[in-house]
Amino acid sequence: MTPGELLSLAAKSCVDAAGLLRSTPLDVAPKGTFDQVSNVDLAVEEFLRAALTAGAPGSAVVGEELGASTARVTWYVDPIDGTRNFVRGLPLSCLSVAAAVEGELVAGCVLDPFRDELFTGAVDVPFEVRSTGLTITPGTSPRPLVLTDIPLPGSPYRGELELLASLLSVADVRRVYSTALSLAWVAAGRADAAANLGVHPWDVAAGAVLVRSAGGSFTEIGVDGFVAGRGEIVGWLRERLEGIVS
Known part of the structure; x- marks a missing residue:
């Protein structure tokens, strides 16, 4: 598969998986001293693993919650990046999927489910933001x-x-x-x-x-x-x- 095809699969999988955020009742457990995991994290990662490996047969997944394996095509999956924000209802979290081929990152997408924004990019595929919410062209400031x-x-x-x-x-x-x-x-x-x-x-x-x-x-x-x-x-x-x- 080309980087563009891997990106399309990653983006569709993220969009489909986001439905679980609305349909899964939230339950939270501690994960280490300073971290948490929710049943939604686990459900989203399980969905993404199935969708990505079905769409790219022979690929493998490195995920936050359910373990790691590698192959020629390896997916990097964070089902909810910002879980501590998510479980408190703060709209500062996202779904994140990247594809690597022979160890080189070639495609990535980040989906912000709260603002319905999808950020995508890949080798030979320009960066793009697809948003259904309010968007403002970034301005400049004397301080970074x-x-x-x-x-x-x-x-x-x-x-x-x-x-x-x-x-x-x-x-x-x-x-x-x-x-x-x-x-x-x-x-x-x-x-x-x-x-x-x-x-x-x-x-x-x-x-x-x-x-x-x-x-x-x-x-x-x-x-x-x-x-x-x-x-x-x-x-x-x-x-x-x-x-x-x-």
Whole structure:
């Protein structure tokens, strides 16, 4: 399958899976000290696994909730990125699916079910936003806008609070607690950069594709961090995050 075909399958699967958010009564359980999982997470991931592997026979899935395996075509699935927001009714979460071929990310989509916005992009497929809600062409500001959840509770890194204080002196900052949604917004030009530590492959795979397909950069930092976006603030963030993880 081409990157475009993989993208079409990912996007259709996300749109179909979003129906489960409305039809599944919510039940929540703890997952570790600082995290949660809901039955909706599990139902959506189960649906996405079935739809993606049926549409691309022989493919495999790396998912947040139900385990990981790899193949020539591997899907990265986050059924609800921003579960802690979702279970509180905060409209800051999304479904996220990316496709990798031979280890290279080639297609990604992020679906915001609250705003009915679908962000898509792939190798040789331009970034696109499909929205049925209010959309505003992003304007400019003398200060860059950065999306970050640093510092996260339980982080093993030192210096994160100092980084946040320094960042506030040079940029406007928003804490979204949905990495995939943050990256989609960077791709759409609503923010200049996003940066986080403590992330997993399913958190960033789709967003990395979106940012790159929109002409921005996505750089991994250490084993669980990244910086993505456009402009001088990206280099500023990369230098400081590299200092923290080292």
